Amino acid sequence: MKVLFVEDEPVLMQEMLQYFGTQGHLCESATTYFRAVDKVTSFDYDLIVLDLRLPDGSGLHLIPHIKKKTYNTGLIILTANNTLNDKLEGFKHGADDYLTKPFYVEELNARINAVYNRKTLNNQHTKTFGGFALDTQMKTLSFNGEQVTLTKKEYQLLLYFLLNADRVMSKSSIAEHIWGDHFDESDNFDAIYVHLTNLRKKLARHSGIDHIVTVYGLGYKFFSE
């Protein structure tokens, strides 16, 4: 997947490039509106991650350039402004998704994948790991052809882990992904624990391997091997 990141903040840009580079994507960057227009009009991208506030212009104005070039480019908008207005404005202009700063790169990764899967027609629906196959279209899991029943939340958790394999994910990243940002209270990480425990048991029952490890004090890490 070829992705263009348009973001003026160098640290965030570095974080995104670093993480998505390891995801096997071809990543490019633009830190100004001017450079973004240049890139968008010269090259084709599968997906563009666009910060609305750029030092030399609004990211919203870039959208027509993207749409003129190709209708198939996925577009995810980033903004510091959490108002419905901006959200509606973004969708009206043809954004596929919307993420408010600060965000977790794992969440952005999940959104990128979702948008990419929606946009591309010849998309591969199945993700495999250690004998398991997760069908992202049917939302089902199987182990060597045998069906593994998952609850909705367990499926969401597994997909989130799978997309962000080999990364330590904090509990609040997971909570935000499953319950949204309204999920306000850290002591309800218990709920994550319950879901995770069930998921781990189900996976281990079939393969005999615990794919998820607890990282002391920091969260969880998923191993696809």
Next chain:
Amino acid sequence: MKLLVKTSLRYLWLSLATLIIAAGLLFWMLKFKVGEEMREQLHLSSDLIFNELKQGKTVMHPMVEIEKLDKQKFAETISFKDTLIYDPLQNEAENYYLLTERKLTNGQYYQVKVLTAYIGWSEYLKTIVGIFAAVLFLLLFVGALINHYGNRKLWQPFLINLARIRSHSIKSENKLVFEPSNIDEFKELNIVLAEADERNREQYIELKEFNENVSHELQTPLSIVRARLESISQLALTDEAAILLKEAKTSLERLRKINKGLLLLTKISNDQIDDPVSLSLSNTLAGQLETFAELFVANGLTLDINIKSTYVQADPNLAEILISNLITNTLVYSDRPGVVNIGLADGYLYFENPGPALPFSEKDIFVRFKKGKKGVGLGLAIVKQICQRYNWQISYSYTDRRHRFDITLN
């Protein structure tokens, strides 16, 4: 009381007092002048009669009574008197003015009584009071007319400006334009109001910009810190470092939530919220409950839900925040295990959960940063603010170890 009514009333009382004094003066003057004139006239008649008597004529005048006095010695006297004489024609006693003069004429003492009829003073008084009452009535009528047409026109610029100020929103792009007036006071008022409007607009814009700045300027460093802390999490850390990092992350999340909550509160109180739309609050509630259902189960709480289809006029984002804040509140502050009652029916929304009494006064429940041990302390302040925005009445009560929030929707 309207200003016009008030001035009219003052005018009425003042007119009344003036007219009473004027009527009194008029009566007194009339009485004095008319009395003097009648006395003069009676004197003259009396003098004429004595003259005729002196010439030895037989005097026969109506309203005159002449009497020869037998006694030889009389003091010459003259006296006036009010008297009542019966008038057979009108069949009533009438007022007369009577002059009695005793005088020595041609060696004979005569007593002459001269009468003249007059309208009684009480009649004068009645007439005067009647006329003045009519004048008072006329004054009031004319005054009312002047108020209604004249003053109304006079106050017109003021009333127009009042209506403009009332309908003017600080959010409006346009400045307030005042109706000009040639009255000094109104001119001055217009200038002062225009200045105040300008100041308010400046402050509003500043506040708005401040919010936008805070939103952007704080979110970016928050994003950077969050991203960097997540990156540090990926490194091989000792347990000690992991705990330090965890604490830093917890505080950062807290900071992020406080920032987000304060911005939301400011936005609502500054009216920087989109216009309300008709939305199904029952759908919002059901959707949020579905999201949180597992958290209730995980926390050993049983949900007792009663939802009927309810539509309200509100911003969908705010409605969702209101509901999720109240759900989170019941979730976090419930005794476990326990039963949580949540309902929405007939324009009425409630959340009830078991739990220990508040560690602070009940009236402070919606105050910012008044909180239990958990949360950032903005959730219920936001709930209250949203309710106020849509004129929904929210109340809190605590009975039988159960917390209860009731919201009456309009």
